[in-house]
Amino acid sequence: MLEQPGTMKNIAILGSTGSIGRNSLEVLKQYPEKFRVLSLAAYSNARLLLRQIEEFHPAVAVLIDENAAGRIRSSVPAGTTLLAGQDALVDAVSHDDVDVVISAFVGFAGLQPTITAIKSGKDIALANKEILVVAGEIVTQLAREHDVRLMPVDSEHSAILQCLTGEARKAVRRLILTASGGPFVGKSREELAHVTIKDALNHPNWSMGNKITIDSATLMNKGLEIIEAHWLFDIPPADIDVVVHPQSIIHSMVEFVDGSVKAQLGVPDMKLPILYALTWPERFTSSFPRLDFSMPRDLTFREPDLETFRCLSLAREALEQGGTVPAALNAANEIAVEAFLSGTITFLDIPELIGECMQQHQNHQQPGIEDIFAADEESRQVAQQLIERNRRVTMTV
Ligand SMILES: NC(=O)c1ccc[n+]([C@@H]2O[C@H](COP(=O)([O-])OP(=O)(O)OC[C@H]3O[C@@H](n4cnc5c(N)ncnc54)[C@H](OP(=O)(O)O)[C@@H]3O)[C@@H](O)[C@H]2O)c1
Known part of the structure; x- marks a missing residue:
């Protein structure tokens, strides 16, 4: 394990089954004393989400597609609460212990849960660029009001x-x-x-x-x-x-x-x-x-x-x-x-x-x-x- 400064951060990932989500988990895995995976959320890829739950033991996991959630419900290990549906994203991002939300859903679908995260005072690592495209003024204003950091993930x-x-x-x-x-x-x-x-x-x-x-x-x-x-x-x-x-x-x-x-x-x-x-x-x-x-x-x-x-x-x-x-x-x-x-x-x-x-x-x-x-x-x-x-x-x- 690599020696690092700073304190432990609890991380929520919106879009953990996507390309950014999978890369984020690779990063977090390298620093087990610095980052803990608190919650994971995906749209419908139940099989991959289940593997991620087994490996990272989040407190909360969400699948927006309720049918997909039904397919893995009985396999989810104790210690993780599996939730389903759009409204359950609130639990994934505003859990008291979450420090940073990696916002990596694709497209407009990421806007509402990211706004919820900002209003809950969580710092945002922002991959989902469409959020600032559609509502840049509103989102940056909200971040200032709630004293939240919007940190870019896009490489540029x-x-x-x-x-x-x-x-x-x-x-x-x-x-x-x-x-x-x-x-x-x-x-x-x-x-x-x-x-x-x-x-x-x-x-x-x-x-x-x-x-x-x-x-x-x-x-x-x-x-x-x-x-x-x-x-x-x-x-x-x-x-x-x-x-x-x-x-x-x-x-x-x-x-x-x-x-x-x-x-x-x-x-x-x-x-x-x-x-x-x-x-x-x-x-x-x-x-x-x-x-x-x-x-x-x-x-x-x-x-x-x-x-x-x-x-x-x-x-x-x-x-x-x-x-x-x-x-x-x-x-x-x-x-x-x-x-x-x-x-x-x-x-x-x-x-x-x-x-x-x-x-x-x-x-x-x-x-x-x-x-x-x-x-x-x-x-x-x-x-x-x-x-x-x-x-x-x-x-x-
Ligand atoms: N990939 C990169 O290298 C990269 C670089 C810079 C910025 N970004 C930005 O990061 C964001 C994610 O990109 P990506 O390449 O990681 O996308 P991706 O591989 O297609 O992954 C998308 C993620 O969003 C979920 N998702 C799909 N449709 C959804 C919906 N309707 N509602 C909620 N969640 C949905 C997917 O869940 P399921 O797997 O369950 O469908 C998956 O977890 C995009 O905004 C992109 O522009 C990506």
Whole structure:
């Protein structure tokens, strides 16, 4: 076991069966005297959740899908209370003993339980970027009111936090988010017309859940990250740039007013940003993979192709319009990605669909949380209707 400073922290994980959730458990396992798994929550993957319960002995485990929970109820060992349904997430995140909630559900579904966690005064290690995309102002305001830390897990935002630590806010000129460009970097629109689901899921550097992998291929992921960075670091959108860096070694950079640029480098592995989110401002010794500078390697940079990868511009536009437009963008994107993954629409239909939903959306400025939920619901319906209409036209043709 590795020697570390600090006291024991009790951790809740929303999304323990996902890519971030599994990586988080790998991290926690390395430091048994520093972290204890207090609660785990997943949607329906009962078999994996049961294995995690057997290994980590949480006090509480939740499956949102009640049927899935029924399948493992009799196998759950004594010492863990298995709960089912959406409302049970309250018990997972607001248990008195929880110190930090790793928010790693995918998509809009993570918003409500993360708000509950913040209102219960729990620090948040935030992987679920969609939360800040749809409700950045509300969530950051709530975090301030409840004196809660919102620590980034996304590798780019972790890199920026690492570059900003110890620097004055007024010394910052701009943030530079790096993008791998995904599997289609350098491709033209014509080449993208016939890409398959398998091609789009084949990310060159990162192994992640399906939704974020498609978002990386469309560059929507980088658009969502601009919005996330704006809310996390309180930097104007115009001062957040994106550069394509296909090697994914530099995870992001900060340029300062004197022209100096700080970058954070590491192997593409989420364990380091997860650990940093849990230990900031300290660093724990780790045995995770490290960069090997004895290997020849090029680090290259280029401008993103905004004509071909329209999603990046759509996300910027949503941020500039503000109000409920980012919620409409996010909902349309979640539906579009699902439709692409089920073979209902093509890769190039994704930005078309999102753009159309944004156009049809009636913006509410200064939204309350109920306006965000309404915008999400409405944009999902519009996206579904557009997909259905498109399907009927295609069948007629
Ligand atoms: N993966 C990465 O390397 C990475 C990096 C940076 C940021 N992120 C962000 O982290 C979040 C999680 O990404 P991921 O790649 O870990 O996703 P993932 O592998 O697809 O895992 C998603 C998790 O959310 C649960 N889930 C699925 N649908 C749900 C719903 N409707 N309601 C509640 N829970 C649901 C899943 O439970 P079941 O397994 O039971 O379905 C699973 O535990 C995303 O917001 C992503 O953008 C991920």
